[in-house]
Amino acid sequence: MLDPLSVSAVTTFLGSVGAGAAGESGRRLCEAVGGVVARVAGREVTAPADAAAREALAAVLVDQARSDPERARALGTWMSGAPADPRPDRRHVPHTLPASVRFFTDRKGPLAALDREAFRKPDGRPRIAVLYGPEGVGTSALALHWGGLQAHRYPDGTLYADLRAGSTSTAPTATALLRHFLLKLHVPQERVPPAAQDRAELFRALLADRRLLVVLDHARTAAQVVPLVTAAPGVFTLVVARRPLTGLDARPVLVDPLGxxxxxxxxxxxxxxxxxxxxxxxxxxxxxxxxxxxxxxxxxxxxxxxxxxxxxxxxxxxxxxxxxxxxxRLAAPAARVYRLAALRAWPALDPGPVAAAAGIGEPEARDLLAELAQHGLLEPAPDGRYRFRPAVRAHAADAAAREDGVAACAAALRRAVEWYVSFAVRADHAALPQRWHIGPRYDRYDRLGADGVSGADGGALAGRYEDEGAAIAALTAEADNIVEAVLAAEEFDDPAAVCEGAEALWALQLKAGCHDTVLPALRAGVRAAPAYHGDPRMAGRMHTQLALALIESAGYEEAGRELAAAARAEEAAGHLRGRATAVETLGLLRLREWRFAEALSCFEQAGLLLARIGPDDDGREDVPRATALVERHQGRALRGLGRFEEARQRLDTALAYFEQTTDEPYNAARVLTDLAETDLMAGDAPAALPLIDRAATLLGAQHATVHLDYLAALRLRCRPEQP
Known part of the structure; x- marks a missing residue:
């Protein structure tokens, strides 16, 4: 058990709680701990945002605990079930380095320079080198070749990331790269911290005693790289760039042309x-x-x-x-596909959108892409798709402007964008068929039902899916291209495509956790919403969807502004249901920030808005369930404020709805868990135990493993310490 009278132990506990806030169980624990912190500190305390704030808060809590045994007991109870160490099983060794080229010539000088940096005597400095040189000189091939030669020196594996992207706006950020690497290191998705600093700290902790190679290919800026650099003596970071990166303290290794x-x-x-x-x-x-x-x-x-x-x-x-x-030397059809596929820096090329851009069938597009790859004008990717080298795409785009003309190029690009937006809408609809939608493209797919679609409506990728998981997988594979399509639509001033494409990213946010990836498209949706004329509710949806992504990325301050803007937009549209949702979501954000009084005010306002929805208003059928959820949220906020009896009353009302009015065992189990947490925080552990058992029975039938694990930890907190 961690010592509640130790500043370092309490700091560690607060850090582990914040790091686990990416998943539902982690968020639940974080919220409950916020209430405990307020009780121990004797006042409401905002959730700490970084290591310094956590340490300062820990000092306050320890000081209070030392002066009051009851506060020490309350803090110790929750520290006793601290989240498990997120460090994964070391038997899972990542090997993500792509294969090197078959034939490799010379490069003795750069190879020796890499050896000197990678295997120099440890001195506390990071081992890091930047391979750089002109386009086509073979910097990436050299990095992969060296990595293959020296793989035996890195028994804990290799981590590789290609930092190329479409536009500058979609270039992978350090935050996104950290998430990618943590997942490759087998950190569970729900244990990947939402904040960039916490991700970096966890990444460095995981690599501290490992012998591992990290390769960052096609880096554009030092900002992409610096958070991933570690001083661990067994880790070598190899960066590939066009030129040395200003602000990155690394050994530069120039790659010259071959003699x-x-x-x-x-x-x-x-x-x-x-x-x-x-x-x-x-x-x-x-x-x-x-x-x-x-x-x-x-x-x-x-x-x-x-x-x-x-x-x-x-x-x-x-x-x-x-x-x-x-x-x-290309035949005319291949030359035309070569030109039109290059009109946008698509992260990857598929036959469907290429066919749409060129106005041909997908089988022909598939054959022509393969022909271009055979000529060396496209690079085949491991997933069966293709991509341009930057210099080759620049040549193709210049040829398109010269030979096809501005009008034809614009029309081809619009067709490709329409393919991606329609694909995203169709797949999002298949992944979340129960969600209410705004964009008219969803109406079209509602009429199509379960049948596939073709051509500009999304091609084979947007056809029938086996299940919701298959639709999510398809969306995830095309996420970067969809974001690029939304940004392209913004550039040629098509607010409908921007907003409806951004709306179709919701399943990626909710079920795939791709919050960092979709942020540029969601920001574009907010910018385009004032010019959207299809439905006045779209502006509110854009602000809310962006806010939810920001919340999951720990951008709480900006998320709060977006939710306030969403509420104003919904009010202007006369949409009470949407306005209630925006205000409710703002309350959920305040819960996460441990600002319980503000959260309660938001939930009370949301309840009043729901009560105003008339029988003929949009969303009327959702009101009873939405009201029950708001009652539950009010109970959570009251619990955080230490008003336990009022909290129980609200939670009992919500529980009655989910147990008696509807058949929603999962939501009933969540409310039972809320009640158990309330009893435990109030010091009545015996009352919490049967509630935990009831929740576990309901969730066992739902196979909700993560939540069951949380209940098991909660049950341990209810047991008195053994002598």
Missing amino acids: DKDAKRLLVDLVGKQAVAAARATLPSVLERCAGSPFALRAAATDLAGAATAPPAAGGDPVRTVVDGLYR
Whole structure:
């Protein structure tokens, strides 16, 4: 048991509570602890946002506990069931480094420089290097090659992330990367902390005694990298970038173009001595045009003679020179797909949206994408999709502007955006069919029912799903592209596509936890909502949806502003149900912040709004259930304020609804848990035990494992300490 009279122990406890607030059980514990903290401190205390605030609060709590044995007992009761250490089983070793290229030439100097940094004597400084060089010079290939050579030195695994994205707005943030790596380290999703600082602290703690390689490919800024850097002696962080990153204290390792000797050796490896000998006359021209670029050499190797006769590109860029030569040899259909697929920096390319952009069938688009990859103009991804190298996409986009014209390019991009938005709406509808929707695209899919759709309506990806989980998986796979589509729609001023695309991200937020990923699209939805004319309720939905993502990302202050804006927008639209939801959600945010008095005020206001909804008003059928939920929330706020008897009355009212009026065992179990927590906080542990048993019986039939684990911990807190 942690000592309630130790500042360090209480600080650790508060940290573990905050770190677990990503899942429902973690949020429940955090809220309950907020009430205990208020009782011990003798006043309402805002939830600490960082390590310094946690330590300061711990000092206050320990001081109060030392002066009052009853307060010490109350604090110790909840500390006795502190959340389990989130460190995963070390038997789960991540191996996420992609395979290196088959043929690799030279690079002895950079390889030796990486060895020196990775294996130098520990001195407390992070082991970190930045491989950099011009486009196509092979920095990524060098990183993967070195990682493969040295994998045996890292028995605890490798972590790899490609930091490329579509636009700058969708580039992975350090917060998102930390979540990605923590999940790869087998931290349960519900134990990934919502705050970036807490994620970084957990990441560093997990790596402290490991021998592990971290590769961050295609980094754009130091801000993406710094939070992932650790001084752990067994960890080496290898960053790949176009140039040294300002603000990152790392060993720079320049990757130069290959010399002619090594360039020729690479060509021999790729096509054989006989082919290189046959191209003896044109070989000097090939080497000159490729200028030591491994990418250009690999592309030219498929047709040495053709590459040799390709016209030079402006500025003498070897990658652009070779790409231009390859492009000129494409047949017209492949060349057109090459151009139109590059109109936006899509994180990945699928046949469906490419077919929509080009106005062709998906089978043809699939074949043409494969042809482009065979020519080296696209890179195949492990999931079967494709992506452009930045320099290749720039060439293709320039060719599209030159050969197709602005109007045709805009029309093609709009078709691709419509494909992604319609796909997102269809999949979101399949994942959450019970949710009430605003965008008219949902009406179309309601009429389609369970049948698949095709073409611009979402292609094969948006067809029939086996279950809700399959729909979530499809949405997750396309999340980055959907966000990019929403941002593209904003750029060409289509508020309907922006708002309806953002609305379709709700299942990704609610069930996949992709809050960091969807934030740029949700912000675009808020910006576009004033120009949306389809339904006046859309503005409120956009503000609320953004607020919920911010709450899950620990952006509480901004979330509060968005919820206030949502309430105003719903009031302007005359939508009482939506306004009540916005105010209720603001109350839930205040609960998470331990601001119980404000939370109670919000819930009381939400209840009054629900009572005003007439028989003919929108959402009337939801009022009884919504009122019961608000009663439950009022009970939680009253409990946090130490008004236990009033809290029980509100919770009993909610329980009666869920047990007697509806068949909702899960919500009934949640209210029973609220009542048990209330009794325990009031010092009546014997009264809490039968409530815990009733909740566990209901949840056992629901297979709610996480909640059952929480009940088990709550039951332990109800038992007196053994002598």
